[in-house]
Amino acid sequence: MNSTNESNSQVTPVVVHHRYATIDGMKIFYREAGPADGPVVLLLHGFPTSSHMFRNLIPALADRYHVIAPDYPGYGQSDMPDPKHYAYTFAGFGDIVEKLLAQLKVTSFAMYVMDYGAPVGWQLFLKGPERITGLIIQNGNAYEEGLKTFWDPIKVYWADGRKESRDALLGLVSLETTIFQYTDGVDDKTRISPDNWVHDQALLDRPGNADVQMDVMYDYRSNVPLYPQVQALFRKHQPPAIIVWGERDFIFPADGAHPYKRDLTDLEFHLLPTGHFALEDKADEMVPLIRSFLDRKVAN
Secondary structure, X not given: OOHHHHHHHOOOOOOEEEEEEEEOOEEEEEEEXXXXXXXXXXXXXXXXXXHHHHOOHHHHHOOOOEEEEEOOOOOOOOOOOOOOOOOOOHHHHHHHHHHHHHHOOOOOEXXXXXXXXXXXXXXXXXXXXXXXXXXXXXXXXXOHHHOOHHHHHHHHHHHHOOHHHHXXXXXXXXXXXXXXXHHOOXXXXXXXXXXXXXXXXXXXXXXXXXXXXXXXXXXXXXXXXXXXHHHHHHHHHOOOEEEEEEOOOOOOOHHHOOOHHHHOOOEEEEEEOOOOOHHHHHHHHHHHHHHXXXXXXXXX
């Protein structure tokens, strides 16, 4: 092959911008890529990670889509205010993302929701369901059927709010648990970069961050009463949706994926033989599914 043909066959790398916005006096970090006038895809991360979990997905979408992936307060590169002065709640996270979108003049968007990203996304959905052009749902709950064994000790804390119950959950921010979240249910663990837990654990181990995480886990109880409202909006607005779910996830098992079929009629449903952070293991299968969904349901 001559040098001209070789040059023409090369793919231009996607540029991802790493930005900060000031919202309510806090620096909020977000990753942004893709054409400014492209359909917006909002990527909402889970626990205990950040927009870092989307570092491989963003370039795979950004040739056509305007991709935005924020870090919530206390996560990733965003500010981590003292819990004595800032309430770490999902309503608050939703408000921060709402204000970020307003700053960026985003009026409609598809959402990728995963883990904690699901209740953050549902906050946005409840405020303006007509803005949502599509849903990519990956191991994120909107149904009580999905809150299985993993959640039992957390439900104890929800019920009594006692320090002893809170302290019993501190193992959830340990390195052992962080590694478990990435590797449990994965057949070939060489597919999972150890950079994931090194990155996440360094942030979890910051002074005061364990208290942040316990506050967020306690507030998760506020999401459950909202599920019927979210489900009602699914039925009324019927956003096109795709489920790409790691079916071996102990935290958000597939029990939580199937109920979406009750309420969403324009739903594409895929269970993948992997665990919680499915993108780390199965991006080669997930990205084509997500691209196809967006190209057919959101871009046109």
